[in-house]
Amino acid sequence: MILHPTVIANLLASLTVSGMILYSAYYGLQIVRHWDLSSGSELQLTLERRTYLISTILSYVFGLELLSLFLYVFTADSLCPLFVGAMCAAGTLNVNGFGYPALLLKMFDFFLAGLWLILNHADNQAWDYPLIRKKYLLLVVIAPFIVGEMVLQCAYFLKMKANVITSCCGSLFSSERVEGLGSEIAALSPQTMLWMFYVSVAVTIVAGIHFYLRQRGGYLFSALAIITFFVSIVAIISVISLYIYELPTHHCPFCVLQKEYHYVGYLLYLALFGALVSGGGVSALIPFRTIESLRTVIPALVRKLALASVVLYSLFTATVTYRIAVSHLIM
Amino acid sequence: MREWIEKQKYIIDFTLSSLLRRKAKNIGLLALYTLIVFILASVMFFTHAIKKEASLILDQSPEMIVQKLVAGRQDLVPLRFVETVRGIRGVQAVRGRLWGYYFDPRFGANYTLLVPPPTAQTGAAGNGSRRVMVEGEPDRNAEGSAGPLFDLGADEIGVGSVVIGSGVARVREAGTGELMLFRAYDGEILPFRIKKILPSSSQLVSSDLILIDEADFKRLFGIADGLVTDLAVTVRNPTELSTIASKITRRLPDARPIIRDEILRTYDSIFNWRGGMMIVILSSAVLAFVIFAWDKASGLSAGERREIGILKAIGWESSDIILMKFWDGAVVSLTAFLSGVILAYGHVFFTDSVVFEPALKGWSTLYPRFKLIPFVSAEQVTTLFFLTVVPYSVATIVPAWRAATIDPDSAMRYTGE
Numbered sequence: 001m002i003l004h005p006t007v008i009a010n011l012l013a014s015l016t017v018s019g020m021i022l023y024s025a026y027y028g029l030q031i032v033r034h035w036d037l038s039s040g041s042e043l044q045l046t047l048e049r050r051t052y053l054i055s056t057i058l059s060y061v062f063g064l065e066l067l068s069l070f071l072y073v074f075t076a077d078s079l080c081p082l083f084v085g086a087m088c089a090a091g092t093l094n095v096n097g098f099g100y101p102a103l104l105l106k107m108f109d110f111f112l113a114g115l116w117l118i119l120n121h122a123d124n125q126a127w128d129y130p131l132i133r134k135k136y137l138l139l140v141v142i143a144p145f146i147v148g149e150m151v152l153q154c155a156y157f158l159k160m161k162a163n164v165i166t167s168c169c170g171s172l173f174s175s176e177r178v179e180g181l182g183s184e185i186a187a188l189s190p191q192t193m194l195w196m197f198y199v200s201v202a203v204t205i206v207a208g209i210h211f212y213l214r215q216r217g218g219y220l221f222s223a224l225a226i227i228t229f230f231v232s233i234v235a236i237i238s239v240i241s242l243y244i245y246e247l248p249t250h251h252c253p254f255c256v257l258q259k260e261y262h263y264v265g266y267l268l269y270l271a272l273f274g275a276l277v278s279g280g281g282v283s284a285l286i287p288f289r290t291i292e293s294l295r296t297v298i299p300a301l302v303r304k305l306a307l308a309s310v311v312l313y314s315l316f317t318a319t320v321t322y323r324i325a326v327s328h329l330i331m
Numbered sequence: 332m333r334e335w336i337e338k339q340k341y342i343i344d345f346t347l348s349s350l351l352r353r354k355a356k357n358i359g360l361l362a363l364y365t366l367i368v369f370i371l372a373s374v375m376f377f378t379h380a381i382k383k384e385a386s387l388i389l390d391q392s393p394e395m396i397v398q399k400l401v402a403g404r405q406d407l408v409p410l411r412f413v414e415t416v417r418g419i420r421g422v423q424a425v426r427g428r429l430w431g432y433y434f435d436p437r438f439g440a441n442y443t444l445l446v447p448p449p450t451a452q453t454g455a456a457g458n459g460s461r462r463v464m465v466e467g468e469p470d471r472n473a474e475g476s477a478g479p480l481f482d483l484g485a486d487e488i489g490v491g492s493v494v495i496g497s498g499v500a501r502v503r504e505a506g507t508g509e510l511m512l513f514r515a516y517d518g519e520i521l522p523f524r525i526k527k528i529l530p531s532s533s534q535l536v537s538s539d540l541i542l543i544d545e546a547d548f549k550r551l552f553g554i555a556d557g558l559v560t561d562l563a564v565t566v567r568n569p570t571e572l573s574t575i576a577s578k579i580t581r582r583l584p585d586a587r588p589i590i591r592d593e594i595l596r597t598y599d600s601i602f603n604w605r606g607g608m609m610i611v612i613l614s615s616a617v618l619a620f621v622i623f624a625w626d627k628a629s630g631l632s633a634g635e636r637r638e639i640g641i642l643k644a645i646g647w648e649s650s651d652i653i654l655m656k657f658w659d660g661a662v663v664s665l666t667a668f669l670s671g672v673i674l675a676y677g678h679v680f681f682t683d684s685v686v687f688e689p690a691l692k693g694w695s696t697l698y699p700r701f702k703l704i705p706f707v708s709a710e711q712v713t714t715l716f717f718l719t720v721v722p723y724s725v726a727t728i729v730p731a732w733r734a735a736t737i738d739p740d741s742a743m744r745y746t747g748e
Contacts, residue, residue: 002600002603002604002607003603003604003607003608003611004603004606004607005374005375005378005603005606005607005610005711005714005718006710006714007607008607008610008611008614008718009713009714009717009718010717012717012718012721012722013717013721016721016722016725020725020728049649049732049736052649052650052653052732052735052736053728053729053732056653056657056728056731056732057728060724060725060728064721067713067716067717068717070713071713071714071717074710074713075710078710081595081596081599082596082599082600082603084573084592084596124650
């Protein structure tokens with residue numbers, strides 16, 4: 001293990017988040033089993049009060065997940081001088097087998113926590129808590145993932161040994177090496193990928209505006225928003241990064257977070273994650289629009305979510321387009 | 332959205348006035364909180380700045396050093412090593428260095444003795460390696476790299492005289508032209524005239540330095556001709572360093588090549604470890620603080636209970652009270668965090684971290700006096716945030732919720748007023 005202050009902060013954060021989520025999942029299970037709004041029993045009253053606590057905790061968890069996602073990449077980045085061959089986060093995460101799985105699980109947990117908060121928000125607007133069992137069931141589903149993330153992250157940091165030779169971002173995402181998903185993505189033709197990216201963003205935005213105005217095609221929009229997220233990530237690795245670094249061989253998705261590129265990565269990833277959560281939230285809410293007490297709440301909420309997703313995707317695309325336009329790289 | 336912002340504004344307003352109403356209680360908490368942030372921030376700023384300092388200095392050192400090992404201990408290097416290493420393709424220049432330490436029992440200080448390379452011998456070595464040069468650290472001034480702070484060839488020192496660093500001059504209260512006595516390996520006392528004192532701007536590297544002529548150095552320590560302390564190797568292409576290092580060990584099995592990056596990595600690890608160790612030790616203090624905060628937050632005074640009871644009775648919801656408690660925590664945390672960070676900044680960069688210096692830096696009689704370069708990164712601040720604000724907020728969630736869900740009637744009845 002490397003006793004670095006930032007590593008300690010990471011471990012502390014993931015232990016705290018897991019503790020909080022286990023605590024709320026325990027009460028979540030009680031709510032799923034014993035919730036009965038018509039009853040006036042003491043248990044029911046206690047459970048009703050607990051819901052306030054759990055939604056507060058989950059808001060914290062969501063915030064912490066987002067912050068710790070960046071802190072994690074940050075840490076990986078700052079540890080790279082300790083490893084021969086690692087030049088940025090890409091190399092450090094590859095030091096052992098737990099680095100990348102932990103990162104992916106972190107992103108997934110962030111998405112789940114975001115969905116939960118959206119459900120919770122809708123549920124709180126109605127007088128009879130119509131979604132209460134569903135949302136607490138979701139909470140019970142989320143808990144193992146967050147605990148798993150904690151375990152992976154601890155394993156990653158505890159098994160870390162300085163000086164292990166790792167592949168740096170140059171070889172991991174370089175198009176010369178043929179194995180591994182990273183290099184498969186990098187090997188995609190930049191032009192094709194750029195077209196795919198713009199087409200998928202355009203289709204998503206059109207579907208979003210259509211849904212916003214007509215309130216039809218919500219599932220389609222939501223699916224498109226999720227697909228566009230993945231297309232965008234692939235596009236960042238295969239082509240957008242090339243323009244930002246102005247280097248036709250550098251495909252790293254982490255270096256954009258560094259000072260040399262004016263921290264543009266934070267803007268890009270925040271917009272992208274925000275668009276994913278709000279776009280995914282649309283399809284999480286649509287099935288419940290027929291519930292009596294949510295009949296007025298959900299249509300307004302999903303429209304807002306769709307708008308947020310469209311705005312964030314536009315922001316992302318505008319930033320990317322700007323970076324491509326001012327880039328000195330000509331392909 | 333506007334409505335939402337207005338609501339938050341009113342709640343913050345209410346929270347602030349409620350905090351000010353209970354000054355004594357909150358000032359105690361705030362002071363402790365600030366102290367915790369201050370201590371952790373000082374540790375982090377200091378280790379980071381000193382790491383930066385070390386890497387700036389090492390930037391100037393040779394890319395590779397070759398030593399000779401005998402029975403696992405470092406030994407003097409015979410000059411035939413120079414030819415062997417120079418024969419490896421990719422090696423640009425090889426230079427034998429003569430240097431060592433001399434312990435002065437009168438002052439209890441260790442000097443570093445160095446022989447500057449003769450001007451004529453290493454003409455082929457290329458620029459920079461002919462003379463001893465300490466360059467100004469590039470980050471320190473806006474112009475980029477500064478000129479050499481001192482620049483001396485061996486010929487300028489001459490047999491029988493030395494050039495000393497400002498730390499040596501300080502300890503011995505010696506001035507130019509005075510004599511310095513050294514005790515040679517065989518017990519003979521050798522006098523050297525101080526020719527020059529190095530400028531103090533290069534202190535970090537030259538504080539304990541004494542530059543001496545080659546013949547004097549060999550006489551002082553009894554080193555035979557044809558031997559040097561180690562070899563400094565310059566390599567044309569830095570990516571070939573590890574290949575060249577492995578070639579050296581193959582051709583000279585008793586040699587030990589050390590690459591500059593390895594030294595940097597080791598320094599990094601050591602200072603990370605020291606900083607991390609301090610934080611682990613201090614974590615008990617953080618834990619104590621968190622328990623204190625938990626206790627403060629759950630032990631509501633009669634007045635606070637009544638206040639919450641009245642708020643709920645006039646129509647505030649539980650979620651509003653939780654929101655109020657959230658802003659309460661945010662105000663306290665931000666104030667403590669920002670003032671702690673600012674105080675730590677002053678402590679580390681303006682008062683030379685009087686509190687932690689001995690623990691983190693190590694000590695020596697001739698330790699250079701230097702100012703650290705103020706450097707704070709977003710990463711440090713985020714780490715600090717995670718180490719202090721997050722535990723505090725988590726500790727206060729449950730008490731805040733407990734306070735928010737009291738029944739108004741029991742809250743007001745409890746006070747017994």
